Amino acid sequence: MSSRVAITRLIPEPGPTMLAHQTVELVANSEDRSLDRAELRGLVGGCDAVLCLLTDSIDADILDAAADCKIFANMAVGYNNIDVAAATKRGIMVTNTPGVLTECTADLAMALILGVARRVAEGDVEMRAGRFPGWGPLYMLGGDVTGKTLGLVGPGRIAAAVAKRAKGFDMPLLYHGRRPSPDMEALGAKAVDLDTLLRESDFVSLHVPLSKETHHLIDAAALAKMKPTSYLINTARGPVVDEKALVAVLKAGAIAGAGIDVYEDEPAMAPGLADCTNALLLPHLGSATLGTRSAMSRIAAENIVAVLEGRRPPNLLNPEVWQGNS
Numbered sequence: 001m002s003s004r005v006a007i008t009r010l011i012p013e014p015g016p017t018m019l020a021h022q023t024v025e026l027v028a029n030s031e032d033r034s035l036d037r038a039e040l041r042g043l044v045g046g047c048d049a050v051l052c053l054l055t056d057s058i059d060a061d062i063l064d065a066a067a068d069c070k071i072f073a074n075m076a077v078g079y080n081n082i083d084v085a086a087a088t089k090r091g092i093m094v095t096n097t098p099g100v101l102t103e104c105t106a107d108l109a110m111a112l113i114l115g116v117a118r119r120v121a122e123g124d125v126e127m128r129a130g131r132f133p134g135w136g137p138l139y140m141l142g143g144d145v146t147g148k149t150l151g152l153v154g155p156g157r158i159a160a161a162v163a164k165r166a167k168g169f170d171m172p173l174l175y176h177g178r179r180p181s182p183d184m185e186a187l188g189a190k191a192v193d194l195d196t197l198l199r200e201s202d203f204v205s206l207h208v209p210l211s212k213e214t215h216h217l218i219d220a221a222a223l224a225k226m227k228p229t230s231y232l233i234n235t236a237r238g239p240v241v242d243e244k245a246l247v248a249v250l251k252a253g254a255i256a257g258a259g260i261d262v263y264e265d266e267p268a269m270a271p272g273l274a275d276c277t278n279a280l281l282l283p284h285l286g287s288a289t290l291g292t293r294s295a296m297s298r299i300a301a302e303n304i305v306a307v308l309e310g311r312r313p314p315n316l317l318n319p320e321v322w323q324g325n326s
């Protein structure tokens with residue numbers, strides 16, 4: 001098959017080998033860094049397919065540079081980095097990698113819940129600094145997790161996987177989504193509006209995709225509705241939270257803390273966030289296990305192979321393009 005396929009960054013196997021078997025020419029950025037705009041334009045030019053990452057901004061300009069391209073396969077479940085409408089207009093398919101990172105991301109959300117409430121990272125810092133004064137009845141008290149109410153914003157797969165874990169901690173479950181979720185209901189979660197969820201939850205965990213509707217969904221007004229003893233957990237996308245407003249409430253002690261894996265302007269953080277000892281901060285590790293990243297690599301490659309073989313890709317996000325072609 002005489003296809004030219006690009007991979008925008010060094011990724012784990014098996015995707016690269018799968019694509020190397022399918023193509024005459026595999027052009028891959030072999031470095032573990034994002035390409036700049038000019039490099040990205042250059043790489044995608046003349047390609048039939050591109051495997052890209054959430055750190056690549058695929059806008060109209062990049063799509064125009066990839067005039068012959070049939071598919072951009074994003075190696076991520078989120079695809080806010082791709083202008084899907086612009087791709088659809090140009091007849092380019094867009095795919096993502098849902099499902100395979102659900103459990104791994106839910107594990108990390110649970111780690112943030114436990115870690116921020118029980119001050120795990122803070123305790124580690126104290127030990128390493130030699131500041132442990134010995135056990136004390138008032139030393140480093142945190143918040144309870146078991147039996148506390150968990151509010152899940154967004155009723156998708158990852159939220160349901162977090163709910164499943166939280167049930168092991170006897171946590172009453174609330175959820176908020178645009179429609180009822182049978183998965184959530186089966187776990188005993190109660191559907192509520194966002195205000196109720198914010199007011200009643202001890203942990204508010206975000207699981208919505210980033211879109212115009214969810215940008216700054218958790219703003220100063222939303223944060224003000226949370227209990228002073230509650231925690232915000234974000235493993236979704238940074239811009240879902242107004243990060244400056246979050247810093248203000250953390251500094252004021254208006255909520256108990258936050259467990260954050262994603263940021264508004266990655267890799268930067270809002271000024272002051274790093275000084276908030278009541279925030280547990282991780283560098284976007286939701287899907288960061290070798291097993292999960294390998295599965296994502298395989299699925300992204302499978303989507304490309306399907307298109308190169310004239311089949312509909314399994315994770316197509318803009319089916320109108322396929323219907324237009326078939």
Ligand code: GLV
Pocket residue numbers: 054075076077078079101286287
């Ligand atoms: C990770 O953040 C993803 O969307 O896959």
